[in-house]
Every structure is written in structure tokens, then in C-alpha cells.
Amino acid sequence: xTKSTTDGITQNTQAAKQPTDEELIARFxxxxxxxxxxxxxxxxxxxxxxxxxxxxxxxxxxxxxxETFYRVFKNKxxxxxxxxxxxWIYTIAGNLAKTExxxxxxxxxxxxxxxxxxxxxxEIPDLRTDPEKEVNxxxxxKLIQKAISNLPKxxxxxxxxxxxxxxxxxxxxxxxxxPLGTVKSRVNRARLKLQEDLxxxxxxxxxxxx
Amino acid sequence: MGECDRFKPFISDxxxxxxxxxxxxxxxxxxENSDELQILTSRVRLLKNHLGNLDRVTCSDDFxxxxxxxxxxxxxxxxxRQNVMRMSMAFSLVIVLAVxxxxxxxxxxxxxxxxxxxxxxxxxxDEANPVSSPASTTNSGIFKTDSPLDVKTKNSQQxxxxxxxxxxxxxxxxxxxxxxxxxxxxx
Numbered sequence: 001x002t003k004s005t006t007d008g009i010t011q012n013t014q015a016a017k018q019p020t021d022e023e024l025i026a027r028f029x030x031x032x033x034x035x036x037x038x039x040x041x042x043x044x045x046x047x048x049x050x051x052x053x054x055x056x057x058x059x060x061x062x063x064x065x066x067e068t069f070y071r072v073f074k075n076k077x078x079x080x081x082x083x084x085x086x087x088w089i090y091t092i093a094g095n096l097a098k099t100e101x102x103x104x105x106x107x108x109x110x111x112x113x114x115x116x117x118x119x120x121x122x123e124i125p126d127l128r129t130d131p132e133k134e135v136n137x138x139x140x141x142k143l144i145q146k147a148i149s150n151l152p153k154x155x156x157x158x159x160x161x162x163x164x165x166x167x168x169x170x171x172x173x174x175x176x177x178x179p180l181g182t183v184k185s186r187v188n189r190a191r192l193k194l195q196e197d198l199x200x201x202x203x204x205x206x207x208x209x210x
Numbered sequence: 211m212g213e214c215d216r217f218k219p220f221i222s223d224x225x226x227x228x229x230x231x232x233x234x235x236x237x238x239x240x241x242e243n244s245d246e247l248q249i250l251t252s253r254v255r256l257l258k259n260h261l262g263n264l265d266r267v268t269c270s271d272d273f274x275x276x277x278x279x280x281x282x283x284x285x286x287x288x289x290x291r292q293n294v295m296r297m298s299m300a301f302s303l304v305i306v307l308a309v310x311x312x313x314x315x316x317x318x319x320x321x322x323x324x325x326x327x328x329x330x331x332x333x334x335x336d337e338a339n340p341v342s343s344p345a346s347t348t349n350s351g352i353f354k355t356d357s358p359l360d361v362k363t364k365n366s367q368q369x370x371x372x373x374x375x376x377x378x379x380x381x382x383x384x385x386x387x388x389x390x391x392x393x394x395x396x397x
Contacts, residue, residue, distance in 0.1 A: 040277065044269045052267050062269060066277055073281050141264060163261035188222035191254050198257065 021085035029076050036076075039085075040069055046165065047093050053160040054097045055104075056149040064100060068093040087174045090167075094157060094175060101153060140201060147197045155190035162187050213244040221254050318387070 019027070019035075021042070027035035044065060052061035071092055072079075079088055148156055157176060161167045169187070173180045217240045223229045224237050241248050 037274070040274060044273055045266065048267055048269050053264075058267060061267075062273065065269065066273070066280060069277055070280055144260070144264065159261070163258055164264060166262070184222070184228075185219070188219060191222055191258060192218060192250075195250070195253050195257050199253075 022081055025076070025079055025085050026081070029079070036073060039072070043086075043089060044069070047089065050090065050160055050165055051093055051097050053145070053148060053164050054094070054156060055100055056145060060100060061097075064093060064096045067096055071096075083174060084171070087171060090161070090175045091177075098153065098157075143201055144198065147194055150197065151190060151193060155186055155193060158183055158186045159190040159194065163191075212246070213240045214246040214250060216240070217244075217247055218250070221251050224251065225255050225258060 019038070021039065024035040024039050024042075028039065047065045047068060048058075048061055051064045052058055055061055055064070068089060072089060079085065148159065151159065158172055161172045161175065162169070167175070169180055169183050172187075173183045176183070178186075217237055220229060220233060220237055224234065229237060241251065
């Protein structure tokens with residue numbers, strides 16, 4: 001009992017001793033490479049979740065996260081402590097994700113022009129997705145991801161930041177540099193649109209939530 | 211416009227308890243009256259909860275390793291825009307300095323040439339060794355057959371007299387300036 005209590009105290013003191021993001025970036029700016037490693041460890045998965053839900057491709061999402069950290073490394077002195085570090089790094093990742101989406105759109109337009117009717121017919125269906133083997137939750141999740149990907153970019157970004165990443169409206173406003181009222185309105189409209197698109201899934205969602 | 215459409219914009223604020231008391235009361239009243247609004251609100255709540263519980267993806271195991279490689283292998287572009295700007299600034303500064311230096315030198319040269327016999331290096335040599343002076347060089351040709359010694363001495367005397375006639379102070383200054391420049395060049 002005493003041991004567990006002391007363990008708890010130790011954990012609490014360790015948690016209290018955890019340096020903040022701003023302290024870590026300040027240390028990194030002074031040349032402490034270990035502080036950068038800690039920031040990578042802290043942010044790589046949340047950033048991957050954000051970029052993956054935003055662009056819908058895991059491999060590309062990881063590349064974007066890599067690029068984000070590379071830019072943080074390269075431009076460490078551009079960070080000023082007027083904003084939170086999380087806001088700064090999410091802004092970088094969001095901008096890179098948007099650039100990737102634009103690039104993808106251009107590629108798509110280009111490939112549509114190049115595509116011949118014969119090529120269109122030769123599209124091979126993905127046989128790996130066997131509905132019998134798929135777990136219901138995975139299917140639902142894929143459908144949700146698809147619905148998120150179909151949302152307009154400005155709605156997608158705010159709903160991912162709010163409902164998946166759990167940022168406050170104020171933080172989202174700082175990240176995407178849009179007024180607070182606009183953020184709130186966009187989140188509400190994104191939710192309504194998503195609900196409309198996933199209307200056919202309501203029964204599954206209800207079952208999953210039970 | 212139905213009750214549902216009227217209260218749609220407030221659904222998120224209601225779910226997150228961000229409505230002011232008056233609007234909240236109105237919303238709750240509308241919820242009681244409109245089944246459509248009730249269904250929509252419950253569906254949005256469900257969706258919101260589901261989004262929050264979506265599976266979390268994680269980075270691959272070699273993420274940090276690849277990042278380290280990327281940081282250390284991506285070459286730093288030398289001719290970046292900032293570098294080019296800095297280089298062009300430095301280059302233009304050097305050119306401006308060079309032009310300023312040349313023009314200053316020209317000015318000083320013109321000032322020297324405006325005073326006769328001042329600042330001439332030969333003058334110093336004249337005084338030191340009259341034989342090798344420009345005046346003595348005139349002691350060749352037709353004057354050779356006459357009285358060379360006289361001519362030589364006359365010329366050298368004349369040159370010496372000239373040099374003493376001229377105000378010695380600026381002469382010394384220009385000489386000093388010249389020797390300073392010579393020293394600088396040697397350095």
C-alpha cells in the first residue's frame with residue numbers, strides 16, 4: 001500500500017517535471033538535439049492522425065509528418081513564444097496537407113485527360129476487401145473516413161481538428177487563422193453535412209455505440 | 211422555415227453547452243416540439259462521439275530513423291533565395307566601395323598634379339642624386355659637346371632652386387602621402 005502510494009507520488013512528480021512543448025523548443029533552439037527527439041516522440045502520432053484524416057492516405061500522411069518535423073528542424077528559429085508550439089506545428093502540417101491535396105487535384109485532372117475508355121474498363125476491383133472477413137467496425141470506419149474525405153477542405157480541416165484531435169475552438173482559430181465565429185459555424189456545418197452523407201450508416205453507428 | 215431549420219445552426223453549441231441560457235431554453239422547447247430536430251440532434255451527437263472514438267493510427271517503427279536520415283541527407287541548397295539576396299547585397303556593397311576608393315584616388319591624384327613638381331617621386335631622387343635627375347638627362351645630345359659640366363650644374367642648380375622656391379610644406383605632405391601609399395601597396 002505504502003509502495004503504491006509512493007509510486008503514485010513518484011509518477012506525479014515525474015509528470016510535473018515533464019517539460020512543456022515551449023520549454024523543449026526553447027532548448028532545441030539553443031542546440032539541444034535531445035529536446036527535438038522528445039518533441040518528435042510527443043507529436044508524431046497525433047500529427048499522423050490529423051494528416052491521415054485530412055488527406056485519407058496513410059503513406060502520404062506519414063510523409064507529410066516527416067516533412068513537418070524536417071521543417072521544424074530547419075526553421076526552429078522562426079518559432080516565437082507568442083503562440084503555442086502545438087498551434088505552430090499543426091499549422092505547418094495543415095499547410096503541407098493542403099499543398100498535397102492541391103497537387104493531388106492537379107494530378108487527377110491530368111490523369112482524367114490522359115485516361116482512355118479502355119483504361120477505365122480495365123480498372124481491377126480490390127479483391128482483398130472481403131465483406132465477410134471484414135469486421136463491422138472497420139467497414140464503418142472506412143466509410144466515415146471516405147465521408148470525411150468527401151467534405152470540402154475547409155470543413156474537413158475543422159472537423160478533424162475539433163472532433164478527432166480534440167482542439168478547442170480558440171486553438172483551431174489560431175491554427176487555421178480564421179475568426180472564432182467562422183470556426184464554430186464551419187464545425188457545425190461540417191457535422192451536419194457528415195451526418196447527411198452518413199445517414200445510411202445510422203443504424204450501424206447506433207449498434208456500435210451500444 | 212421549419213423549427214428544425216431555424217435551430218440547426220445551434221445544434222453544435224447545444225451539444226457542447228455553449229449556448230446562453232435564453233437560447234438554450236428556446237432550443238430545448240423546440241426539441242420538444244420538433245421530432246425532426248430531436249432526431250437530427252441525437253444523430254449529430256452520435257456522430258460526434260463516434261469521430262472522437264475513431265481508431266488512432268500510429269507512425270511506422272522506423273519513423274524516427276527515417277527522419278534522422280532525412281535531416282542529415284537532404285542537401286542544404288546553397289543558392290537559396292535568401293542566400294542569393296545576401297550575396298547580391300554583399301557584391302553590390304563591394305562594388306560601391308571599390309568605385310568610391312577609385313574615385314578618391316583620382317581626386318587625390320588630380321590635387322597632386324595641380325601643384326607643379328609637387329608629389330613627383332623624381333623630385334626626391336633629384337635632391338638625393340642630381341646625376342640621375344630629369345634635369346641631368348637633358349645633358350645629352352647637343353649640350354654634350356658644349357660645357358656639359360656647366361649645363362649639368364646649371365640644370366641641377368636650377369632644379370634645386372626650383373624645389374626650394376616652391377613652398378616646402380605641401381611638398382613634404384604630398385611626398386609623405388606618396389610614401390604612405392607605397393607602403394600600403396607593399397603591405
